[in-house]
Amino acid sequence: MDWGLQNRLFRMINPVTRRTVMLACDHGYFMGPTHKLENPRRTIEPLVSYADALAVTRGVLRTSVDATWRVPILLRMSGGSSILSEDLSDEGVISSFKDALRLNVSAVALSIFVGTRHEKQTLLNLGKLVDLGNEYGMPVVAITAVGKELEKRDARYLGLACRLAAEIGSHLIKTYYCTGFDKIVDSSLVPLVVAGGPRLEKESDVFQLVYDAIHDGAAGVDIGRNIWQHNAPIAMIRSIRAIVHEGATVREALQMFEENRVNHGNVMKAVTVD
Numbered sequence: 696m697d698w699g700l701q702n703r704l705f706r707m708i709n710p711v712t713r714r715t716v717m718l719a720c721d722h723g724y725f726m727g728p729t730h731k732l733e734n735p736r737r738t739i740e741p742l743v744s745y746a747d748a749l750a751v752t753r754g755v756l757r758t759s760v761d762a763t764w765r766v767p768i769l770l771r772m773s774g775g776s777s778i779l780s781e782d783l784s785d786e787g788v789i790s791s792f793k794d795a796l797r798l799n800v801s802a803v804a805l806s807i808f809v810g811t812r813h814e815k816q817t818l819l820n821l822g823k824l825v826d827l828g829n830e831y832g833m834p835v836v837a838i839t840a841v842g843k844e845l846e847k848r849d850a851r852y853l854g855l856a857c858r859l860a861a862e863i864g865s866h867l868i869k870t871y872y873c874t875g876f877d878k879i880v881d882s883s884l885v886p887l888v889v890a891g892g893p894r895l896e897k898e899s900d901v902f903q904l905v906y907d908a909i910h911d912g913a914a915g916v917d918i919g920r921n922i923w924q925h926n927a928p929i930a931m932i933r934s935i936r937a938i939v940h941e942g943a944t945v946r947e948a949l950q951m952f953e954e955n956r957v958n959h960g961n962v963m964k965a966v967t968v969d
């Protein structure tokens with residue numbers, strides 16, 4: 696891996712733990728003003744210092760993220776459909792590579808929709824982005840998207856999607872956690888980061904997901920809604936960090952959550968005004 700590409704990758708991945716906690720705030724590109732992300736700056740600002748990277752679109756980056764904040768950016772490059780479309784897989788590339796360079800981002804991300812009508816176009820988009828990424832030293836993160844079909848999140852499907860992404864040349868892959876995840880890690884050739892998905896019922900469910908993902912070999916997590924839709928988002932991300940970077944158990948993460956929920960009460964109130 697070339698120096699520039701490696702350097703950008705290790706802005707996002709802690710070089711000591713070799714893991715990462717990314718904060719996903721790129722939902723608006725197809726979901727619009729998602730609950731608790733209506734005003735991205737209000738949501739992101741209190742959390743940004745706890746994130747190893749921030750996943751956003753260029754629109755959110757330019758309007759809602761200060762250039763002075765010391766957070767590496769994972770720029771979403773794919774889009775073109777909305778939550779109102781029948782088929783979310785009809786995506787193209789929505790930002791130029793030149794703009795990604797101008798924005799000085801640490802990596803670019805693009806969704807692939809394996810097994811859908813638009814499988815081919817999303818895979819070819821990934822190939823083109825990887826060519827540019829290799830040329831300019833920019834890591835490319837493939838996202839194995841499932842659209843509205845959340846039930847697709849099983850080892851057979853995700854194993855296939857991740858391997859395709861790796862074969863096309865992705866440097867990192869964002870996927871979902873599932874039973875048999877260790878086998879997906881084994882056959883995916885490059886590091887995997889696990890997305891959070893829709894809100895889980897209890898804090899312990901989120902911490903268990905993170906714990907299992909890390910223990911099955913994930914290089915980290917990229918979580919959005921289970922952090923910023925929670926009424927104690929700072930306490931959530933701090934506990935997630937403890938599992939990912941410090942080897943905390945679910946029980947320890949829960950205990951830490953209860954302590955931080957109290958200590959950060961005022962800050963969180965400001966973030967969670969509806």
Ligand code: R5P
Binds near residue numbers: 719722890893918
């Ligand atoms: C979806 O728009 C993005 O790929 C999200 O970044 C990803 O799903 C992670 O966010 P969440 O934890 O909310 O699922």
